[in-house]
Amino acid sequence: METLPRFDDILEQVQAYMPSCDEDLLRRAYIFSAMAHQGQVRANGEPYLVHPLEVARILADMRLDEVAIAVGLLHDLLEDTYVTEESLAEQFGEQITGLVKALTKISSLEQSYAARQAAQAESFRRMLLASIEDIRVLLVKLADRLHNMRTLHFLEPNKRRRIAQETLEIYAPLAHRLGMGKIKAELEDLAFSHLYPEEAQKLSQEMAARREKAAAAIDAIRAELAALLAEYSIEGEVRFRIKHLYSIWRKLNAQGISLDQLFDFLAFRVIVGSVAHCYAVLGLVHQRWRPVPGRIKDYISVPKSNGYQSLHTSLLGPEGLPFEVQIRTRDMDEVAEKGVAAHWLYKEGRDPGADHHRLAWLRSLVEGQQESPREFLDSLKLNLYPEEVYCFTPRGELVRLPRGATPVDFAYAIHTEVGHTCVGARVNGRLVPLRTVLKTGDIVEIQTSPNQVPRRGWLDFVVTARARSKIRAFLNKAEKEPARQLGRKLLEREARRMGFGLKQGLDGLNLKEALAQHGFAREEDLFAAVGFGKLAPREVLAALVRERPEPILPSKVRPLPAGDSLAVEVRGDRDLLTFRARCCQPLPGDPIVGYITRGRGVAIHRRTCPNLRRLSLTPERKVEVHWSLTAGSYPMPFHVFFEDRPGMLAAISQAITNAGSNIRSCHLATEDRCGVVNLEVDVSGREQLDQVLSLVRRVPGVTRVGYGFTQAFRQVLRPRTTQAAGS
Numbered sequence: 001m002e003t004l005p006r007f008d009d010i011l012e013q014v015q016a017y018m019p020s021c022d023e024d025l026l027r028r029a030y031i032f033s034a035m036a037h038q039g040q041v042r043a044n045g046e047p048y049l050v051h052p053l054e055v056a057r058i059l060a061d062m063r064l065d066e067v068a069i070a071v072g073l074l075h076d077l078l079e080d081t082y083v084t085e086e087s088l089a090e091q092f093g094e095q096i097t098g099l100v101k102a103l104t105k106i107s108s109l110e111q112s113y114a115a116r117q118a119a120q121a122e123s124f125r126r127m128l129l130a131s132i133e134d135i136r137v138l139l140v141k142l143a144d145r146l147h148n149m150r151t152l153h154f155l156e157p158n159k160r161r162r163i164a165q166e167t168l169e170i171y172a173p174l175a176h177r178l179g180m181g182k183i184k185a186e187l188e189d190l191a192f193s194h195l196y197p198e199e200a201q202k203l204s205q206e207m208a209a210r211r212e213k214a215a216a217a218i219d220a221i222r223a224e225l226a227a228l229l230a231e232y233s234i235e236g237e238v239r240f241r242i243k244h245l246y247s248i249w250r251k252l253n254a255q256g257i258s259l260d261q262l263f264d265f266l267a268f269r270v271i272v273g274s275v276a277h278c279y280a281v282l283g284l285v286h287q288r289w290r291p292v293p294g295r296i297k298d299y300i301s302v303p304k305s306n307g308y309q310s311l312h313t314s315l316l317g318p319e320g321l322p323f324e325v326q327i328r329t330r331d332m333d334e335v336a337e338k339g340v341a342a343h344w345l346y347k348e349g350r351d352p353g354a355d356h357h358r359l360a361w362l363r364s365l366v367e368g369q370q371e372s373p374r375e376f377l378d379s380l381k382l383n384l385y386p387e388e389v390y391c392f393t394p395r396g397e398l399v400r401l402p403r404g405a406t407p408v409d410f411a412y413a414i415h416t417e418v419g420h421t422c423v424g425a426r427v428n429g430r431l432v433p434l435r436t437v438l439k440t441g442d443i444v445e446i447q448t449s450p451n452q453v454p455r456r457g458w459l460d461f462v463v464t465a466r467a468r469s470k471i472r473a474f475l476n477k478a479e480k481e482p483a484r485q486l487g488r489k490l491l492e493r494e495a496r497r498m499g500f501g502l503k504q505g506l507d508g509l510n511l512k513e514a515l516a517q518h519g520f521a522r523e524e525d526l527f528a529a530v531g532f533g534k535l536a537p538r539e540v541l542a543a544l545v546r547e548r549p550e551p552i553l554p555s556k557v558r559p560l561p562a563g564d565s566l567a568v569e570v571r572g573d574r575d576l577l578t579f580r581a582r583c584c585q586p587l588p589g590d591p592i593v594g595y596i597t598r599g600r601g602v603a604i605h606r607r608t609c610p611n612l613r614r615l616s617l618t619p620e621r622k623v624e625v626h627w628s629l630t631a632g633s634y635p636m637p638f639h640v641f642f643e644d645r646p647g648m649l650a651a652i653s654q655a656i657t658n659a660g661s662n663i664r665s666c667h668l669a670t671e672d673r674c675g676v677v678n679l680e681v682d683v684s685g686r687e688q689l690d691q692v693l694s695l696v697r698r699v700p701g702v703t704r705v706g707y708g709f710t711q712a713f714r715q716v717l718r719p720r721t722t723q724a725a726g727s
C-alpha cells in the first residue's frame, strides 16, 4: 500500500514555490476536512481523507495558489458530509464556499450526463465550460478526477466503466482544451486501460518490445542531439518520450496503420532558451537527419488554439527508423504540459498581470470571480469559447449560438417553423426586440403567431447560416410565385401559338432540353425566369422546336397589317410582318439581321445581339434585312444614374427635348442620395439616340447612362413615381 500523504509534505511543497502563502488557511482547511470526513472510508479501505489530500497534492504539482489548494482539501464536504454551506462560509468566506459549491454542482450535472447519450458529450463539455466562473473550479475538478482514476480499480466493474467512459468523453477533452497535455495523457491512458484492458495491455507490451529493440538507436540519437547543442553552444536539454498509449491506439485505429508507420512513436524533445534557438536547432537537425517531407509543423508562429507552441519535425534515423523531434522553449514546454495552469500558477516576484497579458481570454476568465454565483449560470464571466454564446430555453435546454446571435437565430435553431412564425421574444422574462443580441446565460422564450411570416428585414441582423438560408428560401419562394405563374402562362400561350397543339398546357411537353440549355435544374426556376422577363418564351421553346423539326417556309410568314411594321425590307420583300427584337432594340442606322420566328414574322436583331448568336443554331431561319428609307419613330429604353439633387429630372428631360426627342415614360427611384430613372424615348434612329444620350450625359450631376432599363434600386421596376413628361 502506498504511504498515506501527509499534510505537512504538501504544505512544504507549496511553500517551496510560494514562500508567502497563507499557511493558516491551508492548515484550517486540512483540519476542517479531516474532522468532517472522520470515519469515512474509500472503496479500498483507506481513510477518506487520503482523497482530498491527494487532490491537494496534484494541485500543488500544478503549482496553484493557496485558494485552489484549500478548495482541493474541502471539495467533497458539501456533497459527502454533513457540513453545510453556512458553516463553510463562516469558516472560509464567500470565495472558497462558492468554488466548493461549483464543484458540487458539477457532480449533480454528471448525474444528468450519465443518463444521456454519448452524442451529448460535446454539449456537456461546453455546458460545463459555460457554467464555470472560475478556472480553478475546473482545475480542482480535473485533479479530483485524476485521483479517482488512479484509484479506480477498487470499484466494481460497472461503475468503473461508466467513470472511465465519462473521463474519456468529458474530462480528457477538457484538459486538452485547457492545454493541460500531461493530465490529459494520464486521464486517457487510465480510462483506456479500464475500458479496453486487453488492447491496452497488448499495445503496451508491443511498445515496450519496440522500445527495447530501438534502445541503442534511441541512446545514439539522444547523444547526438546533445552533441549538436554542445557543438553550437546552445544551452538546452534533450528528453526522450514515447507517445502515450491511448493516443497511439487512436491513431493506429483512425489511420489503419501499424506501429512501424507511426512517425511520432519515438519522440525527442529539445528544450532551449529562446525562440531563435528553436529555429536554429530545427536547421541543425535537418542537416543531420533526413526530414520526412510534409511533417514539419511550426506551432510557434501558429500556436494551436489551446495555446500549445512547439516546432515538430519527423526524421529518418539509423536504419530508416522514423522519429520525431519537438523543439521549444522552457516557457512553451511548461504551457504544453500544464496549459492554463501554467499561466495561473504562482511565481514568486512575478507580476501576475504581466504574465496574464499574453492570453487576453485567460484574463477575462479570471476576472470577476468575486461575484457570488446566483443561479450558477447567471453572471458568466468565464468564456473559453469567446466566439460563442450559450442560451437556454425556458425548459433549460442548452442552445449554442455564434456571437451576435439574436432571438430570431435562436428561434430558427429550435425549429424552422418556430423561426418562420416568431413575433417576439422574452429574454430573462423581459420582452425585447427581435434584433436584440443575446448573451451567454440568457433564458430565451420565443413567442409565435400563425399569422407571422419571415421578414426581409431579419436578414439585416441574423448571424446564423441556418436562419439566413431558411429566411432566404422562404422569401424567394414567396416572391417567385407570381413570376412563376406568369412564366408558365406565357410559355403555354407561346406553345399554342407555335402550334404544339397542347391539350393541357405544358404538362405534355418535355422541357428537359430547354432546362439544360438555359442552365436550370427545375421547371419552376425556368418559369420564374420567363415570368421575370429574363427569358423570352419563344427562346425557351426554340429548343423544343429542334426536337420536332418542321419546314419553315416563307409562306408561314403572314403579311403584316399596315402601320404596325418596321421600315425594313426583307430580301427585297416589304410586306412581311417584322418587329424589333426586345433584347437589342435595333434602330435605323444599326446593322441588322432578321430571324424568322414561328408565326410572328421576322424578328429584327442588331448584328451584335448576343441572343442572335444563340439563335444561330437554326441558321436557315436567318435572313438578310436592311433599313428602307421610310422614316418612322421608335421607342427606345435607357436609364440614367445621377446624384439626387433638386431639378435633376427637369434637366434630364430638357436635354431630351433639346435632342428633338419625346419622352414616352419615365420611372424614377432614389436611394441614399443617388437617383436612377428608366426612360423610354421616341427616336428616329441611331443617330438621334446618340444625340439624346450625349446631351443627357452632359447634364451636371448625371453619373452614368446606359441602354435598356436597369433593375438597380428594384423599385424602378414597380414604378411608384411615374411621370410622363413632355408628351
Ligand code: MN
Residues within 6 Å of the ligand: 051, 075, 076, 144
Ligand atoms: Mn472528490
